[in-house]
Amino acid sequence: MKKVVFLFIWAFSPVLLTAQQPTPGKPRILISTDIGGTDPDDNQSMTHFLMYADRFQTEGLISSPSYGDGTKQHLLDMIALYEKDLPKLSRHNKNYPTPDALRAVCKQGRHGAAPLKGFATATEGSDWIIRCARHKSQQPLWVLVWGGLEDLAQALHDAPEIQSNIKVCWIGGPNKKWSANSYAYLVRNFPNLWFIEANGSYNGFFSNQGVPDSLRNEAYFDRYIQGAGHLGKDFKNYYKGIIKMGDTPSLLYLMDGNPADPSKESWGGSFEKMKHSPRQIFNRPTTQADTVGVYSVVELHFKGPHLPIAPDSACFTMRVQAQIGEQSWPGYYQGDGNYVILYIPKQSETLTYTISSGIADFPAHSGQFVVANQWPGQKGPDDFRVGSNWYTDRADPALFDGKQQGAKTVLKWRSAVLLDWARRWSWLR
Incomplete structure (x- = not known):
């Protein structure tokens, strides 16, 4: 039947x-x-x-x-x-x-x-x-x-x-x-x-x-x-x-x-x-006044101690508090005291993060940003062109x-x- x-x-x-x-x-x-x-x-x-x-x-x-x-x-x-x-x-x-x-x-x-x-x-x-x-x-x-x-x-x-x-x-x-x-x-x-x-x-x-x-x-x-x-x-x-x-x-x-x-x-x-593929570059800690689009590339850049390690070395950690809980991401040394991490948010929410490292004199800090449900949204000066x-x-x-x-x-x-x-x-x- x-x-x-x-x-x-x-x-x-x-x-x-x-x-x-x-x-x-x-x-x-x-x-x-x-x-x-x-x-x-x-x-x-x-x-x-x-x-x-x-x-x-x-x-x-x-x-x-x-x-x-x-x-x-x-x-x-x-x-x-x-x-x-x-x-x-x-x-x-x-x-x-x-x-x-x-x-x-x-x-x-x-x-x-x-x-x-x-x-x-x-x-x-x-x-x-x-x-x-x-x-x-x-x-x-x-x-x-x-x-x-x-x-x-x-x-x-x-x-x-x-x-x-x-x-x-x-x-x-x-x-x-x-x-x-x-x-x-x-x-x-x-x-x-x-x-x-x-x-x-x-x-x-x-x-x-x-x-x-x-x-x-x-x-x-x-x-x-x-x-x-x-x-x-x-x-x-x-x-x-x-x-x-x-x-x-x-x-x-x-x-x-x-x-x-x-x-x-x-x-x-x-x-x-x-x-265009959206990207936003920040050279400072972010706050809730900063809004990024969902799925966009967020680049956080900051200065720190000069290290005798190769560029592209993972040397610090960003811990992100999101709706699904805490997740950790590696950040990288670019040389000449420059540090960067790329992060891509997957959903609209307010994210809180901390950045830290075991490196002496490393500038540990925290921040927040708001993720808006906009993709790809309006063009910005940092965007990738496709x-x-x-x-x-x-x-x-x-x-x-x-x-x-x-x-x-x-x-x-x-x-x-x-x-x-x-x-x-x-x-x-």
Whole structure:
């Protein structure tokens, strides 16, 4: 009886009938993920990817944990589950890649954030990005970044010519906060990179606003995933099966609509061009009278003792008190008694911070600033300039879902996406 009801919903759902057309061909993709780090939503998104792996030419799966302890092994563990479920998936579609083919493109990227300059030394992951980007093809290589930008920044530093061969779709937001140095390096040195910076839109994928009861985040597992193969059993380990999957919209963007034109609608959202990336430089402690935009680069500069250490050395700590609690960030010596730290706020709030170090005569101090929900906002004198192919969340207030800019461009397709995925889960029963 359940199967009959499901097929009825599948065939006659008005949401599905309004979905976009699948993209032609198989996009070449490379996924850089911080799977295994502090947020298990990457495991959920990896499950989704594996169940749709027939839709892509997968050229790379890179472990790039700018924060947390993720490794390549976390990717291999997910592929092992896929291998167990592959016989059932293949009954419905013969185009799934072999587990060994996926294992062969798993690479280890950088552990931890890059230093102030935004890059460090090559990794297996960054070298693999270069290798894939250099493949001769009529298609671009889509680099889908689910975490920090460190390996992408390293690859572009080591082989800047590859920027014309790649298109980047990045789930920013909190990931941008952990990757401030690499982001600043990219936007400063590669402003003409083809780049989607999704800071708010992706939130629409785990919004319950206007969603049918059976597709709500807390209900979907019991309704569609429970009892569906090894991947389904494992899914319960992440958020107790409650849907988040904040990185999935980068995949959805390539599964539907016209990826070459971010202004068009797609399951993964719709985006608009941005002409500047906001940055504010402060040469003094800040106060509540100072306001910065959400997702913008905040640079705090100050003077201190001259040290016999190399520039770009981490030597002090900024502790930030935010709504989620206290977090610590490294600051850097620039030489000649100059110190700097880059910080990117992820949400609107009032932040309090302290700066301290074990260095003798270090000028410890504290400050505050207000984060406004404006992105990218009005141009400022310190902003980075970007080229004609840098895109971000739509600023139309009607497309906000709560505080999340552009989120309704993803939310409007959420039911269609989850019902499409439910059909694939049924293959594993």
